[in-house]
Amino acid sequence: MASETPPTGTTKTTDPHAGRPYDRSGDALILAATLDLLAERSYERVTLDDVAARTGKAKTTIYRRWATKDDLVLAATRSIGQPPEVAELPDEGTLRSDLLAVVDSPWLGGPARRIVIFAGLLSAARSSPALSDAIRLEITEPYVDVYRRILERAIDRGEIPPQLASRVPILADVIPAMSSHRSSTSGGVIHRDFFVAVIDDVLLPALGAGAT
């Protein structure tokens, strides 16, 4: 079922490869265009003809790589990978600057585009449980986890009193939740001011850090 990578390049059934080779360079292009379209319209309104038109590839070529639309979207999801902050947690010295570092991360093209892509993935998640699981496990959970780890490290550093540790799990959700909600209700672009306000007016005060 999961036919993401048809020929492995080695150990083919008959012949390693004779004939014209796969144009691997096109794959990234197709997956990126799929994500872009998903960010623009909802999952159900993205057609494979759209993807073909935008990439200049033939629809049949796309189907030669991914058997179904769901497979394509799944592969596009997987192509995102995890946020770089998972591998290397930002360490700017203070909790506030650490949070801003995650907000300002260029991952997925920066905050504005990142939010919109998340919204697109969210619409896709409603269409298939497999897709939903993949998005949750590979994208949203690791991302929220970055915030969680940053908050916990602030406790370790003594920046936050340890008795507030129980609030960390729910507070780690605040920035993603607020920005997703803002994006989906107010339709337009989200400015950096909004993220700053969430941090300064919600998150940090909830940790007793702001000037109450």
Place this chain on the structure above:
Amino acid sequence: MASETPPTGTTKTTDPHAGRPYDRSGDALILAATLDLLAERSYERVTLDDVAARTGKAKTTIYRRWATKDDLVLAATRSIGQPPEVAELPDEGTLRSDLLAVVDSPWLGGPARRIVIFAGLLSAARSSPALSDAIRLEITEPYVDVYRRILERAIDRGEIPPQLASRVPILADVIPAMSSHRSSTSGGVIHRDFFVAVIDDVLLPALGAGAT
């Protein structure tokens, strides 16, 4: 365009009404079923055949009232009306109990169903700007406004220091944002504990009210 109420009952073109009258009782049933379906699947996956099947009405009957699917969903949105708290702000004495009163409101069948209906409306909002505007103006904004007014009244009562007034607009969004996000990511039902945690671990501490 807005053909919500075909015959006004008075001042018809030809005749006030001769013949079999409209079955008005069916309208509420149809709109309610539309909302239910919208809560179950996304907008694009709700078909008028579904609505017809669930209500026992004929699809043609539905089309005699609402010209298009969008008109039907728009009417269903309008049928929700505003939360009762808009007309009468809960006054339980403390900010915390006021917030819980809104959370526990039976509006739209209580918190669990309310959140799910909101999610359905959100998916509909992506399909038409007119629908999006109606949902925002008539549902989400009045609802958030209830939280805003409750917070402001807490300032008036001296429960919150007035210099935190600038935080109120963004804090009014916290409960709707967190619950929508939780609902759309974790798929399942939302328990009351979650709302309580948002209030006790996020909202109230951000106002300097919790035991920091």
Place this chain on the structure above:
DNA sequence: CTATTACGCTACTCCTCAGTAGCGTAATAG
């Protein structure tokens, strides 16, 4: 009673879209 209008039903049209078939051509291996 007749006239009128709504209802339910079946069957249809039209369109979009996922996925496929087949062909001519481009790129590689040997």
Place this chain on the structure above:
DNA sequence: CTATTACGCTACTGAGGAGTAGCGTAATAG
């Protein structure tokens, strides 16, 4: 060179779903 396999293209199938036509029947007014 030939053999092989991928590509782009056009054209197609088939399903699903919005919206419509027409008919027989139910409910009202007069």
